[in-house]
Amino acid sequence: MLNLVLFGPPGAGKGTQSQKLIEKHGLIHLSTGDLLRGEISQGTALGLEAKKLMDEGMLVPDEVVIGMISNKLDANKDAEGFIFDGFPRTVAQAEALDNLLKSKESAISGMIALEVNDDELERRLLERGKQSGRPDDANPEVIRKRIKEYNDKTAPVAGFYKNQEKFKSINGIGSIDQIYGAIDSVIEAY
Numbered sequence: 001m002l003n004l005v006l007f008g009p010p011g012a013g014k015g016t017q018s019q020k021l022i023e024k025h026g027l028i029h030l031s032t033g034d035l036l037r038g039e040i041s042q043g044t045a046l047g048l049e050a051k052k053l054m055d056e057g058m059l060v061p062d063e064v065v066i067g068m069i070s071n072k073l074d075a076n077k078d079a080e081g082f083i084f085d086g087f088p089r090t091v092a093q094a095e096a097l098d099n100l101l102k103s104k105e106s107a108i109s110g111m112i113a114l115e116v117n118d119d120e121l122e123r124r125l126l127e128r129g130k131q132s133g134r135p136d137d138a139n140p141e142v143i144r145k146r147i148k149e150y151n152d153k154t155a156p157v158a159g160f161y162k163n164q165e166k167f168k169s170i171n172g173i174g175s176i177d178q179i180y181g182a183i184d185s186v187i188e189a190y
């Protein structure tokens with residue numbers, strides 16, 4: 001079973017590369033950002049609560065996203081593996097994921113981190129915001145807040161996987177295909 005964490009700051013290319021990976025490897029794509037946006041578009045109570053935080057560039061509470069991932073793991077018991085995109089985003093989420101997978105006699109195979117500098121992140125997200133209408137991509141202040149949240153709360157998750165010798169970092173600047181090639185050669189080694 002291949003369980004991959006795709007890691008990196010907002011706009012690093014996690015969602016973009018996940019789409020290519022699921023086509024080739026037949027894994028289930030679990031993006032907490034997409035799941036939360038699904039709740040928002042359905043107008044659920046969870047979605048309404050999440051929207052306020054997401055529009056300000058803040059993280060949604062751990063218990064909310066852990067609950068969503070737990071439900072998805074239960075609903076996909078026969079999966080050949082998962083790509084976790086945008087999760088875990090805190091050390092508490094990483095610990096919870098380890099426990100959820102352990103209870104299913106499984107584990108994370110590895111984390112691949114996409115390295116991209118802040119100026120390029122801001123440029124990409126503002127560009128996406130022009131077409132997507134995502135409120136969190138439209139405003140430079142919110143984008144900077146998201147990058148700060150990443151540095152404060154999410155970056156330490158890399159240490160969690162380094163301690164388990166499951167961390168690999170990749171240059172996230174270049175063409176989408178070049179970056180995909182680099183990710184794929186890491187996966188081949190698992």
Ligand code: B4P
Nearest residue numbers: 010011012013014015016032033054059060086089124128
């Ligand atoms: P996400 O939906 O995960 O948002 P993201 O980090 O912006 O997505 P991603 O990084 O995948 O974007 P991509 O690079 O593909 O989260 C949104 C919000 O949800 C968070 O701020 C938070 O509030 C909440 N949330 C989600 N998960 C949570 C969790 N676990 N805990 C708490 N809160 C949570 O795309 C960016 C752009 O770059 C695209 O336009 C793409 O085309 C472009 N791009 C990609 N690769 C490129 C390349 N190589 N060159 C040029 N452009 C490229």
